[in-house]
Amino acid sequence: MSTKHEAKADLDTRPWTGPTRHYDILKEGAIALVIVTVLTVGLAALFSSPDDAQLTFKGWAQSSPDTMYTAAVSELAGSSESAGYGPPYNNNSDGLSVGPIALQKWAGVTHPFDAAQDLVIAPLESQQQPADVAAALATWKAATADQQAAWAEAYDTALADAEGDAAKAAEGDYGPVPALATGLVAMGASGAYDGAILSRGSFFTTDYTKQLLFMGDGGYMEDKAVAANLGGDTWGMMNEAGSWPGQSWLAFASVWYQLPMFNTEGNVLTDNADAIIFFILVVLCLIMILVPFIPGLRSLPRWIPLHRLVWKQYYKENGRA
Amino acid sequence: MSADSSATGTDSMTVSGSVSTAGSISVMTEDAPTTWTGSLRHKWMRTLPPDKMLPERQPAYVTSWIYVFGMATIVSLILVLGSGAILTLGGVEWFHTSSLGRFVNSLHFWSVQLFFLFMIVHLWGKFWMAAWRGKRAMTWMTGAVAFLASVGTAFTGYVITTNFNAQWIAFESKDVMNAVGLGAIFNVADLGQMILLHVCLLPAGLGLIVIMHVLLVRKHGVVPPLEALDPDAQKAQVA
């Protein structure tokens, strides 16, 4: 380091011996508190805050029974997104990875979840059901796993071919699956499903994992989110329901989800987007934290001297190096 | 200059005038501390004596509106904590059915928006002033960590609002958490865990970081201008 550089570094480090001015930190704080309080109260009174009503299974069953029906079948067939999710819910997939780093898989199954059992069978069993549903339950439970899979997968495929319209599904051997799905939707429409999936037989609960997973399968929740422009690929991360401002500070995270390379079906980058983008963000955060140590980046303020605006008055009265 | 502690009952150390006395504050003529407590007190009084904590003067270069944004951020944080505290009295479902609850929720919502607004302006200002100079790297780093901790705290807040937004945000963010194995520890669909994180652990952590950040600013003082002339050299020239 040159002596000039050293002298400057020394000036930056040692206590200031130059001219001073009056300073009342508490008064400044008090004025700031009043101003920001007035702003906050004003904004709150004028614009209120968002509160879009929560989705319920009752709402789903009543407004879109067909999608709930097909979702129930997909849970029994194991073809739903949550059934094949992988860790931490089950081992039906390895999950996302970045090259050889497979953190999702390594973390293991810590919130065990069996789609068919947890979302369909157990809730149905927890209530008194009409005779045909009760019979269907008995048939399902008496069957082997292979038989259950055969029925459910066949019906799942038939429904997919009929584009979700059960009335148009081809004839076939689907066992108790249609009755189970019908029973589930009926349970949903009555509101009983909301209660059953919440309590799962216990008194206290704060864990809504199963509900969230089922609600996300079948498109009901996603359709509403996309309609409100909250979908990930439309900057949804930083948006808010209605016309309120969202989390604008998440722009640096949201931007990556807009890039075409993370939005192309079948692309390995897209398949592992969440993991890759997370690592990108970690790097960006580290860069932000470590700015003082990054050559070039830490010199940017010298090269683009916005500081001359900050200290304009001081430079004018006391000179500038 | 120290009073005999047994006579006055207090251990008073008067430091003359402003903090502009260069070098260490060499007023401790009492015996070296023999206790942990005494050592801590001595270290504290050396680093952050009262007139450094609550000064009445500041360097003359602190004359720009950019300097108000640190204070504005802290003041917004106070409002966030205050409105949040009132919300805890009503619980996470209060604001759906009570108009008072809705108003308090709005106070919390807008104070958070202002908090981030002021914090980012503060961050930008500090970057362009290269405020990490003069051994102030920790000040910058604690500030950056405070920003990131705030983003995380805000996220847990959104996830506990027990409305559609909370459902959707939880549904989407679980994928990010799970993708990197964090979902094994943090379950965004576990309301109990998210409420406790948002109301207890994260604000406490953030509070500690902010306190550290502010104490570091008080310790090192406001960074001198990038192209400031050495005031001692200037005085020597004039003399």
Next chain:
Amino acid sequence: MDTLGVALDSPAQYWQIWEWVQVSIPNLIWLVVMLLLFVGALVIPFPKSAAK
């Protein structure tokens, strides 16, 4: 809804800037306010006081 104020519960307008770049008007306002505060802070003169 709040009787005092402006109802914000209708869907937001969006400004499509280019291809996949879009921003909601409320967020845009937020970003513009932030930018104005930053620029204003640098440019608006600070009241002079007697320096010692």
